[in-house]
Amino acid sequence: MSRIEIQEMDFSYTANEPILKKLSLTLDERSTAIIGQNGAGKTTFVKLLKGLLRPTQGKILFNENDIKSMTVAQISKYIGLVFQNPNDQIFKNKVIEEVMFGPLNIGMSELEARRHSQQALTMVGLQDSEGENPYDMGLSERKLIAIASILAMDTDVVIFDEPTIAQDYKAKEKIKEIVRTLKSEGKTVLTIIHDMDFVAECFERTIVFAQGSILLDGATKEVFAEKEKLQQAYLEPPHVTQLCNSLGYEEVFLTVEDFVSHIKQNRENQS
Numbered sequence: 001m002s003r004i005e006i007q008e009m010d011f012s013y014t015a016n017e018p019i020l021k022k023l024s025l026t027l028d029e030r031s032t033a034i035i036g037q038n039g040a041g042k043t044t045f046v047k048l049l050k051g052l053l054r055p056t057q058g059k060i061l062f063n064e065n066d067i068k069s070m071t072v073a074q075i076s077k078y079i080g081l082v083f084q085n086p087n088d089q090i091f092k093n094k095v096i097e098e099v100m101f102g103p104l105n106i107g108m109s110e111l112e113a114r115r116h117s118q119q120a121l122t123m124v125g126l127q128d129s130e131g132e133n134p135y136d137m138g139l140s141e142r143k144l145i146a147i148a149s150i151l152a153m154d155t156d157v158v159i160f161d162e163p164t165i166a167q168d169y170k171a172k173e174k175i176k177e178i179v180r181t182l183k184s185e186g187k188t189v190l191t192i193i194h195d196m197d198f199v200a201e202c203f204e205r206t207i208v209f210a211q212g213s214i215l216l217d218g219a220t221k222e223v224f225a226e227k228e229k230l231q232q233a234y235l236e237p238p239h240v241t242q243l244c245n246s247l248g249y250e251e252v253f254l255t256v257e258d259f260v261s262h263i264k265q266n267r268e269n270q271s
Contacts, residue, residue, distance in 0.1 A: 099121060116154055143165070
């Protein structure tokens with residue numbers, strides 16, 4: 001099981017304009033969502049985890065090793081990042097070549113890279129699209145290709161940047177299944193996201209960023225119970241949570257299934 005420790009980390013692009021301030025936290029086996037308004041520092045944070053940026057102060061330890069001593073290529077063997085915009089990630093003219101690129105570049109043999117890539121394409125439901133040009137496909141499918149290209153690398157940590165953008169219901173369900181599969185395989189799964197319903201359904205832990213600092217960090221149900229602090233971060237809880245609040249329920253419900261189960265249990269207790 002992978003473990004990432006952030007110790008007293010600061011980051012700024014320019015002097016006297018801090019983006020992240022004295023962050024200290026540990027990312028463990030819990031699937032974790034990082035939420036917050038634009039400008040809160042979420043994207044900068046995951047770029048630091050990936051080695052694309054380096055801390056101004058403090059440390060990031062991956063399995064007790066300071067990633068400061070690792071190159072981006074070395075980090076890529078362990079931490080995979082699916083970009084928000086697949087057009088920033090895709091550059092090959094065949095789907096299978098795009099998905100194989102990452103595995104080949106972290107040292108897999110061609111046979112192994114092809115096997116992993118075909119498995120990844122099956123996971124995202126694009127197993128019949130190996131020979132297609134990604135740019136002849138829709139944005140939703142290109143997003144799934146980008147996800148497959150990271151899954152094929154079989155990294156210990158997988159980070160999704162806004163995975164549900166441009167996705168219809170079917171694709172969102174597919175991504176939920178992928179998150180759960182990765183979790184069951186013992187991988188560390190992180191996301192930065194604005195889709196609170198997706199967070200409620202898929203992630204055990206939620207961290208709220210606000211103005212470069214951590215405002216909340218805990219079990220997702222507990223975080224979405226903090227109405228006042230969420231308002232400070234200009235965030236709203238999942239739709240089901242909002243509906244149940246408006247109906248006068250004090251308990252926090254994250255999903256329709258949670259609420260229906262609660263109603264059924266109450267009826268059974270009364271009968």
